[in-house]
Amino acid sequence: MSTSHIYSGNPLDRGERERRDEQWLTDISRNPASRFLPMNDLNVPVSQGIDEGLVWLSIDEIRRLRIDTDPKFLGLLNGIAHFVVDISGQVITVQELSDGGYKYVDARTVTELLSGSDSGIVAQARAQVDWHRRNRFCSTCGHETFATRGGQTRKCSKCEAVNYPRTDPVIITVVADSEWCLLGQSRGRGASTNRYSALAGFVDQGESIEEAVAREVMEESGIAIKNVRYLSSQPWPFPSSLMIGCHAEAATTDISIDDEEMLDVRWFHRDEVLMALKGTSEVLTVPGPIAIAHHLIKAWANNNMTQANG
Numbered sequence: 001m002s003t004s005h006i007y008s009g010n011p012l013d014r015g016e017r018e019r020r021d022e023q024w025l026t027d028i029s030r031n032p033a034s035r036f037l038p039m040n041d042l043n044v045p046v047s048q049g050i051d052e053g054l055v056w057l058s059i060d061e062i063r064r065l066r067i068d069t070d071p072k073f074l075g076l077l078n079g080i081a082h083f084v085v086d087i088s089g090q091v092i093t094v095q096e097l098s099d100g101g102y103k104y105v106d107a108r109t110v111t112e113l114l115s116g117s118d119s120g121i122v123a124q125a126r127a128q129v130d131w132h133r134r135n136r137f138c139s140t141c142g143h144e145t146f147a148t149r150g151g152q153t154r155k156c157s158k159c160e161a162v163n164y165p166r167t168d169p170v171i172i173t174v175v176a177d178s179e180w181c182l183l184g185q186s187r188g189r190g191a192s193t194n195r196y197s198a199l200a201g202f203v204d205q206g207e208s209i210e211e212a213v214a215r216e217v218m219e220e221s222g223i224a225i226k227n228v229r230y231l232s233s234q235p236w237p238f239p240s241s242l243m244i245g246c247h248a249e250a251a252t253t254d255i256s257i258d259d260e261e262m263l264d265v266r267w268f269h270r271d272e273v274l275m276a277l278k279g280t281s282e283v284l285t286v287p288g289p290i291a292i293a294h295h296l297i298k299a300w301a302n303n304n305m306t307q308a309n310g
Contacts (some may be wrong), residue, residue, distance in 0.1 A: 007111070047102055074128070123236075172199070247296065
C-alpha cells in the first residue's frame with residue numbers, strides 16, 4: 001500500500017480497543033512516557049533550528065505550563081500514547097513555548113518541514129481539534145456535549161446522543177482526450193493568471209464515486225466523461241475531507257463552463273503540462289506536490305495511468 005501523499009502515512013495505531021476503556025485513557029494520559037502535541041489556533045508546533053520537527057511535550061511539561069485542556073487521544077506508537085491538546089487562547093503558555101525555541105506554523109506550510117508520517121499525524125490532529133471546536137453542542141437538543149472514547153466521539157450531557165466525526169468525500173479528476181487534459185480555475189480560490197488544477201467537488205448523498213465524477217465534470221465544464229478510474233486518495237484536513245483522485249476519459253470535448261463556480265476551464269496539451277510540472281511553462285502553472293491534484297496531473301502527463309502518488 002503506497003502512502004506517499006502528504007497527510008497520509010500516519011504511523012499511529014488509533015487504539016480502537018483501548019478507547020473503550022475510559023479508565024485506561026485517564027491513566028495513560030498521566031503516564032510519564034505519554035506525549036502531547038500542543039496545537040494553537042489549529043497551527044502546529046515545531047522546533048526551530050537544524051532538527052525541525054513536531055514538538056511533543058511530556059506530562060511534566062504539560063503540568064509545568066499549566067495546560068488545562070483535556071487531551072484527545074491520537075493513538076499509540078511503539079506502545080507510547082500520543083495525544084493532542086488545544087492550547088488556543090492560553091497566551092502565556094504559547095509565549096513560554098515560543099521562548100523555549102518552538103514556533104507555530106500553519107498546517108499547510110508545516111509540511112515543508114516534516115516527514116510524510118508526521119504530516120499524517122498533523123492531518124489527524126488538526127481535523128480532530130477542529131471537529132471538537134465545532135461540536136460543543138448537541139445537534140439534537142442543543143445541550144452541551146463532552147468528549148468520550150479519548151476524543152473520538154462527543155456525547156450529549158442531556159439526551160445522550162452520540163456525535164461522531166465526519167469526513168467529507170471529495171472527488172478530484174483529471175479528464176483526458178488523447179494528448180489533451182482538462183483543467184480549470186475555481187472562483188473559490190480567486191483569480192490567478194495561469195494557475196489551473198484538476199476539477200473537484202463534494203460527493204453528494206446517495207451518489208457513487210463514478211457518478212460524482214461525471215456530475216461534477218459536467219457541472220463545471222459541460223464535458224461528458226467515461227471510463228472513470230480510481231488512482232489514489234489523500235486526507236485533507238481543511239477541515240476534514242478525503243480527496244478521491246481519479247482519471248477519466250472525455251466522451252465530448254466542447255466546453256461550457258458554470259460561470260458561478262468556475263473562472264475558466266481549458267484543454268491543455270501534454271507538452272504544455274509537462275513544462276508546467278517543470279516550472280518552465282509561460283501559460284500554465286499547476287498545484288505543488290502538497291496536493292493530490294499535482295500527482296494526478298503528473299501521472300497523466302507521464303502516461304502513468306495506474307498510480308498518482310509518486
